[in-house]
Amino acid sequence: MANDKTPTILIADDDHQALSILKQIMMGQGLNVITASDGNSTREMVSEQKPDLVILDNYMPGVSGSEICREIKDDPKTRLIPVVMLTGYTETPDKLEAIEAGADDFINKPYKAVELITRIKSLLKVKFLNDELDSAEEVIFSLAKAIEAKDEYTKDHTARVSQLALAMGHQLKLSAEEQDALYKGGILHDVGKIGIPDGILNKPGRLTDEEFAAIRTHPAVGEGICKPLKSMRIASKIVRHHHEKLDGSGYPDKISGDQIPVVARIMAIVDVYDALTSVRSYRTALPQDKAFGILEEESNKGWWDKELLATFKSIVTV
Structure with a gap:
């Protein structure tokens, strides 16, 4: 990544084996990884830790991945966090639900690691460009405050x-x-x-x-x-x-x-x-x-x- 900050990814999946495999793949790319196994804990971690990207299984206990995605995208504080939806089902309704919730990408299990990594890196680049944009805006807002002072x-x-x-x-x-x-x-x-x-x-x-x-x-x-x-x-x-x-x-x-x-x-x-x-x-x-x-x-x-x-x-x- 061109950015000096090591990206943090939140992976949420109730399948512990799938979660462990995905965690190892992401850590192998030099990424920080935090995990959750149900909808409620995922919601809390998004709110508290503001990860750079979220990978969500669509079917989790408590709150569905699509609902968590919708909450992330509806909140001005988190709406720019990229969300990737994972599911073992391939039916079109699942994809439509994820898209309507605002997901940035949708990947079916089983996935190819190379394809997943490529998509994740692409979304992280967009995230860091948005972060840099926020920093530029903050400089301009600071100028406005300096004038007012x-x-x-x-x-x-x-x-x-x-x-x-x-x-x-x-x-x-x-x-x-x-x-x-x-x-x-x-x-x-x-x-x-x-x-x-x-x-x-x-x-x-x-x-x-x-x-x-x-x-x-x-x-x-x-x-x-x-x-x-x-x-x-x-x-x-x-x-x-x-x-x-x-x-x-x-x-x-x-x-x-x-x-x-x-x-x-x-x-x-x-x-x-x-x-x-x-x-x-x-x-x-x-x-x-x-x-x-x-x-x-x-x-x-x-x-x-x-x-x-x-x-x-x-x-x-x-």
């Missing part, structure tokens, strides 16, 4: 915005990918401010034209930071377009209407709302009713999506 008045702004945007995505029944992008975009929408001098970011008074021009660069800079990661495909659009307005008077691209992705239109409203209802160096926090009064006035000017604003108001109004 520069200004005591924006503390926790990204956390609030990400949660509010996610609530909007859930209410609107957006896709799981779009909801994930709203959460990530909420955290990262201002990451492009990393290159803007602190004196401009924290200036208590009105910005000069030159200073505001510097501020206007942050959406494009932020997109440049996020876009190389495919997992940020939609989030990077939020980062770039969260200061656009429906009438085309926003920045950086002055796009209008449906040209602005719906996730960016959501973020624009949520971002302004949180800014209005939070303390700033130049004013106190506005009460909720006044904040929505301003947003509705701006919506009438053609800045914000009226339907999205109404939905947002219904979610947060107390």
